Amino acid sequence: SGDEAIRLCRDVHFDCILIDYRLPDICGTKLMSELEVHDSVASPMIILTAIGNEEIAMEAVHMGAADYIPKHMVSEKSLHRAISNAVERTRLRRAIITRTRALEAANEQLHRKNDQIRRFYHTVSHEIKTPLTAAREFVSLVADGIMGDLNDEQKRSLNYALESCDLIATHFNDLIECTRLDTGKLRLDRQIIDVRHAIDQSVTMMRGSLEAKNIVLDLDVPNELPRIEADASRIVQVLSNLLSNAIKFTDSGGKIGVSASVAPKRPDYLEIAVIDTGIGIAPNDLPRIFERLYQAEQGETYSSNGGLGLGLSIAKDIIALHGGELEVESTPGKGSTFRLVLPLAAG
Numbered sequence: 181s182g183d184e185a186i187r188l189c190r191d192v193h194f195d196c197i198l199i200d201y202r203l204p205d206i207c208g209t210k211l212m213s214e215l216e217v218h219d220s221v222a223s224p225m226i227i228l229t230a231i232g233n234e235e236i237a238m239e240a241v242h243m244g245a246a247d248y249i250p251k252h253m254v255s256e257k258s259l260h261r262a263i264s265n266a267v268e269r270t271r272l273r274r275a276i277i278t279r280t281r282a283l284e285a286a287n288e289q290l291h292r293k294n295d296q297i298r299r300f301y302h303t304v305s306h307e308i309k310t311p312l313t314a315a316r317e318f319v320s321l322v323a324d325g326i327m328g329d330l331n332d333e334q335k336r337s338l339n340y341a342l343e344s345c346d347l348i349a350t351h352f353n354d355l356i357e358c359t360r361l362d363t364g365k366l367r368l369d370r371q372i373i374d375v376r377h378a379i380d381q382s383v384t385m386m387r388g389s390l391e392a393k394n395i396v397l398d399l400d401v402p403n404e405l406p407r408i409e410a411d412a413s414r415i416v417q418v419l420s421n422l423l424s425n426a427i428k429f430t431d432s433g434g435k436i437g438v439s440a441s442v443a444p445k446r447p448d449y450l451e452i453a454v455i456d457t458g459i460g461i462a463p464n465d466l467p468r469i470f471e472r473l474y475q476a477e478q479g480e481t482y483s484s485n486g487g488l489g490l491g492l493s494i495a496k497d498i499i500a501l502h503g504g505e506l507e508v509e510s511t512p513g514k515g516s517t518f519r520l521v522l523p524l525a526a527g
């Protein structure tokens with residue numbers, strides 16, 4: 181009877197429960213719900229039905245029965261098969277649930293750790309910037325001769341110290357940018373901008389490095405370009421980064437081109453390309469260079485290029501925030517082309 185079953189199941193755990201649909205005191209499906217332990221995976225239940233009771237059988241399965249067997253088909257073989265299948269399925273479901281819970285817990289822990297790391301480097305970056313700025317100020321005062329005359333060697337050493345301070349500041353700024361991007365705190369000040377002006381500004385910032393490496397710059401930027409709505413300082417930041425990489429990975433005497441036009445295959449977008457005749461990027465590295473901290477193996481000369489491998493990932497995220505895309509094509513030994521597209525302003 182149903183009563184007896186409920187009493188038994190209170191004290192004993194069964195691997196599988198067989199329930200006759202027609203019991204003297206209760207119907208099989210009702211008993212099923214009474215027996216359902218509030219465990220996520222209770223013991224599997226198999227319903228035994230009378231001839232022609234397909235509908236009831238389907239209802240039982242719908243309610244969570246592991247299987248049903250019409251009574252006239254009960255045999256040693258059919259019972260054996262139904263019970264082993266039900267027990268095995270339950271074992272697998274339990275294993276999946278345990279595994280899923282473990283994965284969820286591990287995932288949550290990773291999220292927490294990730295947050296801690298992010299907070300850690302954000303705080304450290306901020307804390308270091310203030311003393312670094314002070315150190316740079318003092319070195320700069322001495323280097324400018326304000327605290328007394330210097331000989332050439334002293335000047336060279338102090339200039340080296342200033343360059344190092346600037347490099348550290350750039351790295352910390354990049355780390356802070358990454359946290360801002362990750363936490364959605366990087367806000368764009370979007371306005372209709374003059375793209376030509378943004379390109380000129382980035383090129384001007386790179387003039388010194390271009391001249392130092394005797395690299396020829398070829399500008400193909402028409403006076404009149406369609407308008408885009410963007411954060412001018414962010415576009416200058418991205419272009420300077422692309423230009424600085426192009427210079428870094430191009431040998432002396434090489435060439436760099438910058439062009440801007442309506443994107444040939446996407447008339448609603450403006451395309452800016454930075455093309456170099458540098459060392460290029462191996463096909464294996466190509467899909468990974470936009471990853472954070474990724475730097476391609478590029479031989480002795482370029483191994484310590486003073487970068488952290490953050491620039492391109494920041495650039496790609498900034499362009500994506502503008503609704504655009506940043507892509508690369510490259511042939512090792514021949515050069516690379518970085519192409520960014522930005523949506524044209526409406527109207």
Ligand code: ADP
Pocket residue numbers: 425426427429456458459460461469474475476477478485486487488489490491492493516
């Ligand atoms: P990094 O600070 O190392 O330059 P980036 O994120 O700007 O970091 O670039 C990631 C890597 O992509 C570089 O270390 C370099 O291996 C490769 N790379 C980027 N730009 C170029 C380029 N113009 N030519 C060749 N390799 C490049």
